[in-house]
Amino acid sequence: MCALLVGAPAVAVEMRSAVFRIDYPRLAPISRFDVVPEDLGFAGAVLATEDNMTTGSFLGHSYEIETVSVPPEGADAAFKALVEAGHEVIVVLARDEDLLRLSDIAGEGVLILNATAQGVALRDAECRANTLHIAPSDAMKADAVAQFAVWKKWPEWLMIHGSNPADLALAEAYRRAAAKFGAQIVEEREFEDTGGARRTDSGHVLVQRQIPVATQGAEDHDIVVAADASDYFAPYLPFHLWTPAPVMGSSGLRPVTFHASQEAWGATQFQTRFEELAGRYVREEDYNTWLALRVIGEAVTRASTGEVAALREYLLSDEFEVAAFKGVPVTFRPWNGQLRQPILLFDGRITASVSPQDGFLHQVSPLDTLGLDEPESACTAFGG
DSSP, X not given: OEEEEESSOOOSEEEEEEEEEEOOOOOOOSSGGGOOOTTTTHHHHHHHHHHHHHHHHHHTEEEEEEEEEEOGGXXXXXXXXXXXXXXXXXXXXXXXXXXXXXXXXXXXXXXEEESSOOOGGGGTTTOOTTEEEOSOOHHHHHHHHHHHHHHTTOXXXXXXXXXXXXXXXXXXXXXXXXXHHTOEEEEEEEEOOOOSOSOOTTHHHHHHHHHHHHTTTOOOOSEEEEEOTTOSSGGGOTTTOSSOOOEEESSSBEEESOOTTOOGGGHHHHHHHHHHHHSSOOOHHHHHHHHHHHHHHHHHHHHOOOOHHHHHHHHTSTTOOBOOSSXXXXXXXXXXXXXXXXXXXXXXXXXXXXXXXXXXXXXXXXGGGSXXXXXXXXXXXXXX
């Protein structure tokens, strides 16, 4: 646990926020490019605090952050300690089930900002009034892929999903997206996670033999949609399919909140500052954490308060918006606390497209074509 203070001494408004990260056991990544940095998320928090102080120092506002990383077995005790120490705004980087439990531990007096959990249920029947979602849901990301595929007139999909619970949940999001936008999943296949190392000296040889066989004889399709939240097999799909086809979803063209080569809409300056600070490229978790704390900073600046209930009310109002290097201001859905935002479609090197796509309309905002719309959501905690 470490405390980080950026900016002027405490004056008119003092914002004490925390970033809480659960570090789960994980297999070695498929590629060394994917090794998880020790400051994952925390680097974004430092940059956001510097950005908040750029305006705050002139207005008499001060921002302090505390960062905590713990293994799963120590999460509840460490989180309770943060709450008992008086932290009323906490950015959480955790899986769905842990986020839900921590939100309940926090209670009404604490505002939770979800930076990583993508489960649709968290924005649906399992929503919590004290939790706002910076991370997009599986449904938002699946809809972003579906819109692009339909816009390209590639409506017939072969879906390959993993066998773990998170993979199955992601597959369900793609089924829903296909039905929503008029695509058809012509066939589904499961790639079973048998455990063990995914990166070996002979890994590419085995994959070169296994993947074509696993995809042989599939129904005619335009694209392959990979639902692999576990990152177990999807990176191997491009170039190893029996029948060549574009791959989207968990590999190939991937839906992301942000990535290190995004430079449009003023993002170059953000990327440069982050790289100078962290000595590495930005990752989604860093961006989401940065955006979570910028949301708070913008609300403090505009509402001139550090009181959590007032900040939450302002964030959910029609008056709030914040720039996010995505071409349009981002806002919150008042019925379930999800941040509306464009989704970038990233091919590993560039932004190939951005959803929502042209022609997908909504009576409130085109951004509401991504993910659960108000009539679809069973969330009642926000008064819906």
